[in-house]
Amino acid sequence: xxxxxxxxxxxxxxxxxxxxxxxxxxxxxxxxxxxxxxxxxxxxxxxxxxxxxxxxxxxxxxxxxxxxxxxxxxxxxxxxxxxxxxxxxxxxxxxxxxxxxxxxxxxxxxxxx
Amino acid sequence: xxxxxxxxxxxxxxxxxxxxxxxxxxxxxxxxxxxxxxxxxxxxxxxxxxxxxxxxxxxxxxxxxxxxxxxxxxxxxxxxxxxxxxxxxxxxxxxxxxxxxxxxxxxxxxxxxx
Numbered sequence: 120x121x122x123x124x125x126x127x128x129x130x131x132x133x134x135x136x137x138x139x140x141x142x143x144x145x146x147x148x149x150x151x152x153x154x155x156x157x158x159x160x161x162x163x164x165x166x167x168x169x170x171x172x173x174x175x176x177x178x179x180x181x182x183x184x185x186x187x188x189x190x191x192x193x194x195x196x197x198x199x200x201x202x203x204x205x206x207x208x209x210x211x212x213x214x215x216x217x218x219x220x221x222x223x224x225x226x227x228x229x230x231x232x
Numbered sequence: 233x234x235x236x237x238x239x240x241x242x243x244x245x246x247x248x249x250x251x252x253x254x255x256x257x258x259x260x261x262x263x264x265x266x267x268x269x270x271x272x273x274x275x276x277x278x279x280x281x282x283x284x285x286x287x288x289x290x291x292x293x294x295x296x297x298x299x300x301x302x303x304x305x306x307x308x309x310x311x312x313x314x315x316x317x318x319x320x321x322x323x324x325x326x327x328x329x330x331x332x333x334x335x336x337x338x339x340x341x342x343x344x345x346x
Contacts, residue, residue, distance in 0.1 A: 123274075162236065162322055162337030208275070218331020222274040 121146040121216055125209045125223035132199055132230050140194040140226045142183075142209035150213040152176075152185050152192040157206045157225070166194075166207070199230045234258055236338035238323050244344045247313060253341045255306040255323030261336070263329035264306040266298060269320040269340070281306060282329035313345045 126141040144150065151170045155163040167176030169185035169192065176183050181196045194207060209223040236257045245251050257264060266278040280288035281300040295317075297309040306323055320340040327333040 160339060162238075162324075162339045164337070165334050212331050219277060220275070220331075220335065224272065224274055 121150065121211060121213050121221045123209050123211055123221055123223040125207075125226050127224075128206075128227040130226060130228045132228070134201055134230055134232050135198045136230075138194070138196040138199045138203070138228070140207055140209075140228070142192045142194065142223060144190050144192065144209075144211050146190075146211055146213050146221075147215050148213060149187075150211040152183070153210045153212075153220070154181070154183055154192070154194050155208040155210060157208065159205070163208065199228070201230045201232055204228055204230045236323055236325055236336050238321075238338035238341050240341060241339065242342045242344075244346060245310070245313065246346055247315070249313075250309070250311040252310065253308040253321055253323075253343075255308075255338055257304055257306075257323075257325035257336070257338075259325055259336060261325040261327050262303050263326045264300060264303070265324040265326075265335065266306065266308055267322040267324065269322055275322070279308075280329055287329055310343075313343075315345050318343055318345045 169176040172187035212218040299307040324335040
């Protein structure tokens with residue numbers, strides 16, 4: 120079945136550092152890919168998405184490119200802030216599984232001033 | 233209130249208690265969801281409601297009983313839970329249950345079963 124694998128955390132960075140959180144997926148066909156973020160004490164929020172190969176999703180300085188050849192959707196940000204400290208989840212939906220969200224385990228990010 | 237709200241935010245209950253979790257969405261959506269979030273495990277979809285009708289039940293034990301009286305409210309009734317049921321329970325809503333629309337999540341109820 121479809122699955123999502125993301126790098127284990129926690130990731131600890133200093134403010135203004137470059138961030139990469141790796142995400143790879145296994146799915147048949149052409150899934151849509153998502154990054155969700157969960158700030159402390161809050162629910163998950165959609166951060167960005169991409170629905171077809173080579174699409175780049177972007178929001179709040181974060182970017183991720185849908186790479187079908189490597190089945191990846193890595194999250195990047197050029198300069199992180201303390202306020203980016205959160206848990207980041209990679210997920211996919213696929214027509215073959217009724218478009219249910221399939222989730223990664225989440226990666227915790229802590230940014231220090 | 234805006235978005236998706238959940239009450240209570242924290243709940244401690246004994247294994248013999250009966251309690252209910254409440255979710256309310258103020259977005260005019262027609263689909264609502266219950267998820268379980270446990271450490272070291274992916275989010276688990278428990279139930280899906282579309283227009284107050286349950287459309288999905290993912291092999292959830294009967295000690296969890298959902299109720300959707302209208303499209304804005306969703307409850308999860310809990311009875312005789314086990315310690316392994318301790319988790320963050322998240323409610324979400326979306327425009328419909330087709331999977332084409334973004335899901336909006338509430339802040340969750342942190343449940344501890346003693």
